[in-house]
Amino acid sequence: xxxxxxxxGLDPIFADLVIAEDRCNLSCAYCLTATxxxxxxxxxxxxLDLSPRGDRGGRVLRTIARLARQGVATLKISGGEVLMxxxxxxxxxxxxxxxxxxxxxxxxxxxxAANRARLRRIPNLVLQVSLDSVVPEGNVHRIPSARTxxxxxARIDEAFATGIRGEVYAVVNDRSAPHLAATVRHFxxxxxxxxxxxxxxxxxxxxxxxxxxxxxxxxxxxxxxxxGTLPHPAYLEDLVAFHEAGGRRLRCGLPRVxxxxxxxxxxxDCPNIWFERHDPGTETVTEVVGRSRLxxxxxxxxxxxxxxxxxxxxxxxxxxxxxxxxxxxxxxxLPSLSGRRTLERLAAIGAVEETSRA
Numbered sequence: 143x144x145x146x147x148x149x150x151g152l153d154p155i156f157a158d159l160v161i162a163e164d165r166c167n168l169s170c171a172y173c174l175t176a177t178x179x180x181x182x183x184x185x186x187x188x189x190l191d192l193s194p195r196g197d198r199g200g201r202v203l204r205t206i207a208r209l210a211r212q213g214v215a216t217l218k219i220s221g222g223e224v225l226m227x228x229x230x231x232x233x234x235x236x237x238x239x240x241x242x243x244x245x246x247x248x249x250x251x252x253x254x255a256a257n258r259a260r261l262r263r264i265p266n267l268v269l270q271v272s273l274d275s276v277v278p279e280g281n282v283h284r285i286p287s288a289r290t291x292x293x294x295x296a297r298i299d300e301a302f303a304t305g306i307r308g309e310v311y312a313v314v315n316d317r318s319a320p321h322l323a324a325t326v327r328h329f330x331x332x333x334x335x336x337x338x339x340x341x342x343x344x345x346x347x348x349x350x351x352x353x354x355x356x357x358x359x360x361x362x363x364x365x366x367x368x369x370g371t372l373p374h375p376a377y378l379e380d381l382v383a384f385h386e387a388g389g390r391r392l393r394c395g396l397p398r399v400x401x402x403x404x405x406x407x408x409x410x411d412c413p414n415i416w417f418e419r420h421d422p423g424t425e426t427v428t429e430v431v432g433r434s435r436l437x438x439x440x441x442x443x444x445x446x447x448x449x450x451x452x453x454x455x456x457x458x459x460x461x462x463x464x465x466x467x468x469x470x471x472x473x474x475x476l477p478s479l480s481g482r483r484t485l486e487r488l489a490a491i492g493a494v495e496e497t498s499r500a
Contacts, residue, residue: 152428155487156400156457157209158218158413161202161233162190163404165222168249171283172315174344193229194236202233202405209403210240212426215484218245218270218413225252231260238264242481245270247311249284253297262304268477269308271298276328280321283313283350299332307334307477311456314381315342319352322361330371336476337371338456341384343414347452355385374472376462381454389451395464396457397440399491401431411436414457415449463488464495 165188166173192199209217217237224230225248237244246261247270253261261267275281276295278288285291302308310329312318318325322339329335339361342350352358362378372378384390402410408419409427411434422430431437436447445451459476462468470489474480 151398152401152431153399153487153491154209154212154214154401154427155484156216156218156413157214157403157427158220158400159202159205159209159237159403159405160220160222160416161192161224161405162222162227163416165190165226166249167223167226167251168284172313172342172344172346172350190227191229192227192233194232196229198405199229199233201407203236205403205405205407206233206237206240208407209427212428214241215487216243216245216478216481217241218247218478220247223249223252225257231257234261234267235264238266242266242483243268243478245309245478247272249273250294250298250301253301255300258297258301258304258306261301262306266481267306269301269306270311270478271301271308272311272313273298273325274313274315274318275321276325277321280318280325282317283315302329302332302335305334308332308336309456309476309478310335310337312337312339313342314339314352314355314358314385315350316352316354319355319357322357323364326361326364326368326371330368334477335371336373338373338476339378339381340455341381343453343455352385355382358382358385373456373459373476374462374468376467376472377456377459380458380462384454390445390454392445392461392465393441393443394445394450394453394458395441395461395495397431397437398464399460399488400457401427403427411440414453414455417447417449460488463492466492466496466499 190198194203234246243266245268249272274284278291281291312325326337329337358381365372365375365378397412400413402413408421410416410419411431417436420430439446459473463473474485
């Protein structure tokens with residue numbers, strides 16, 4: 143379904159709040175931050191103070207409150223590595239009181255016993271873990287050390303064992319692709335956890351992209367027996383097609399329902415790619431993003447920008463729903479997208495799309 147959406151307006155259902163994208167304890171070989179900025183060279187030890195009384199923490203909390211007032215239902219908090227910072231859990235707790243769902247993206251290193259205990263007590267939390275493979279060789283672009291990999295995986299397993307709902311964001315690359323089945327089987331025993339594979343992105347993606355996608359096809363074949371762990375087969379089919387074609391061919395309607403926000407109060411047009419940052423001033427995010435010069439390009443009938451052609455993420459389950467290829471239940475199956483108000487608002491937009499297809 144490669145049509146221009148019936149309108150270019152934004153219903154701000156989802157926001158990805160990016161906190162200090164330049165601060166991370168890891169140096170992933172394919173780090174996506176380099177696509178937007180050259181900032182991921184900051185020393186690993188440079189932790190920020192996000193406590194409510196600090197300047198940076200206070201600014202983050204004001205940004206969160208503003209997003210809540212403007213109608214965001216599901217807030218994702220990402221970085222960098224947000225959990226490395228002092229006061230990060232205060233930010234998560236504050237957000238949990240304001241949004242239907244709070245999604246925390248982490249590489250797992252800071253899932254300490256203390257943090258796991260606090261996260262477990264947040265009923266509307268979803269833990270989104272960046273882990274390419276449970277097999278050390280498959281996760282080497284992210285964590286070269288097998289010993290460190292084992293430590294991180296143990297912390298991830300311990301977090302999910304407490305009952306925290308989660309999603310494993312697994313980048314499909316030349317090292318992880320052969321081990322995708324092992325990753326699916328590993329997390330199949332964890333209740334409420336989904337394994338969500340997506341292709342490597344960023345300016346250097348071709349260097350790391352999987353040329354042999356036998357592992358991706360194997361994962362698609364596993365879908366009927368692992369329906370509780372994998373996303374809808376239509377998503378996996380698109381993942382296979384993406385690798386076969388070398389990029390995206392289908393349109394994206396995601397900017398109609400999602401956007402990026404940053405800890406300095408600015409906002410961006412897309413939750414996946416940081417094209418431009420806009421200062422809303424006294425305007426709403428709907429107003430400032432709605433008139434962006436990039437918006438018609440992002441919502442075109444086919445991908446017009448190279449960054450869009452190189453992009454496929456688990457958010458695309460929303461696109462599959464808006465295009466009528468999966469039911470709303472396929473969206474609800476992902477913990478991060480399963481909020482009641484979130485689904486009601488998506489259903490309203492889906493009804494408009496269905497009418498336009500008729």
